[in-house]
Amino acid sequence: MTTRAQVLAFCFLCAVSIMFCWRCLVFTWGMALSNDAYTHILLILPLSAALIYQDSKYRDSKSLEIDPQPSSRMGAALLALALLIGSYARWGMAATGEDVVLSLGMLALVTWWIGSVIVCFGVDAFRAFLFPLCFLFWMVPAPAFVLSGIVRFLQYQSAFAARILFQVTGVPVTQDGIMLAIPGLNIEIVSECSSIRSSLMLVVTTMVLAHLFLGSWWRKSLLVAAAIPLSVAKNGLRIFTIAELGTRVDPGFLNGKLHHNGGIVFFGISVVAVVALLWILRRTEFRMPLERPVESTQ
Numbered sequence: 001m002t003t004r005a006q007v008l009a010f011c012f013l014c015a016v017s018i019m020f021c022w023r024c025l026v027f028t029w030g031m032a033l034s035n036d037a038y039t040h041i042l043l044i045l046p047l048s049a050a051l052i053y054q055d056s057k058y059r060d061s062k063s064l065e066i067d068p069q070p071s072s073r074m075g076a077a078l079l080a081l082a083l084l085i086g087s088y089a090r091w092g093m094a095a096t097g098e099d100v101v102l103s104l105g106m107l108a109l110v111t112w113w114i115g116s117v118i119v120c121f122g123v124d125a126f127r128a129f130l131f132p133l134c135f136l137f138w139m140v141p142a143p144a145f146v147l148s149g150i151v152r153f154l155q156y157q158s159a160f161a162a163r164i165l166f167q168v169t170g171v172p173v174t175q176d177g178i179m180l181a182i183p184g185l186n187i188e189i190v191s192e193c194s195s196i197r198s199s200l201m202l203v204v205t206t207m208v209l210a211h212l213f214l215g216s217w218w219r220k221s222l223l224v225a226a227a228i229p230l231s232v233a234k235n236g237l238r239i240f241t242i243a244e245l246g247t248r249v250d251p252g253f254l255n256g257k258l259h260h261n262g263g264i265v266f267f268g269i270s271v272v273a274v275v276a277l278l279w280i281l282r283r284t285e286f287r288m289p290l291e292r293p294v295e296s297t298q
Helices: 003-018 024-036 041-060 075-090 096-121 122-126 130-139 144-168 196-213 219-250 252-255 257-261 264-284
Strands: 175-176 179-181 183-189
Touching: 003 024, 003 075, 003 219, 024 041, 024 096, 041 130, 075 096, 075 183, 096 122, 096 130, 096 252, 122 130, 122 196, 130 196, 144 175, 144 179, 144 196, 144 219, 175 183, 179 219, 196 219, 196 264, 219 257, 219 264, 252 257
Parallel strands: none
Antiparallel strands: 175 179, 179 183
16 A cells, blocks of 8 residues: 555545544534633644644654555554444443533544554554554543542642641631631632633643653653642642732732633643743753763873
């Protein structure tokens, strides 16, 4: 199979998948536009395409070539798995919630795309672009029961982080679940205050930065893992800041722009922290031992 034929075959397989999963795609884009918990989905496909392009430019110098006769066994298995998942979501889960059906439909779609890459271009191409291709699984929307668990975790941990900040600064505080009480103010960390959107965006951003600027797997894992406590910490800082401004400066801060639209400020602070950790890890990764000066024999 020539390279031209491989590309045409890949485009055909992708077109077939989009035709059959068009409804899932439309619903997913609609959720991403209307629900803060799914906003990150809008970035995944363009980011994945950009990363594939970036990686292909880097690997051109290493003469990475498309296998003219790719082994289709592994790819065919993934295509069959995608068909199985898609069929189960469409006909085998009539009594299940639409959110689960949508998640399985998008899972089948992404699995089909990855299988198409292997069928058309070979396993080596899949390995070369492993991260950008697996990154596409972020397009799968989490079902409601998974999302509610994440939101609940962020609520409780954000309340805990804010309580620690109040205690460190000497403010009397008590915590009862997601409720905080300080002098003159009772704070409830409702689901809208969990910062689910900025937390997921931070994890996605951290994964991309780790892929682009770090080489060793453990440094990448450490950086991505750090995004979770940083997400909690920045939300705790947001709660602490608004509460302190509202009780000590102006009560208008409790329901002002910083409360409703200030998430970008604290997201920026967390990104700065990620970049600082990335800089430290990058320095340890590329630190080279100093060469000893050559001694003169004269």
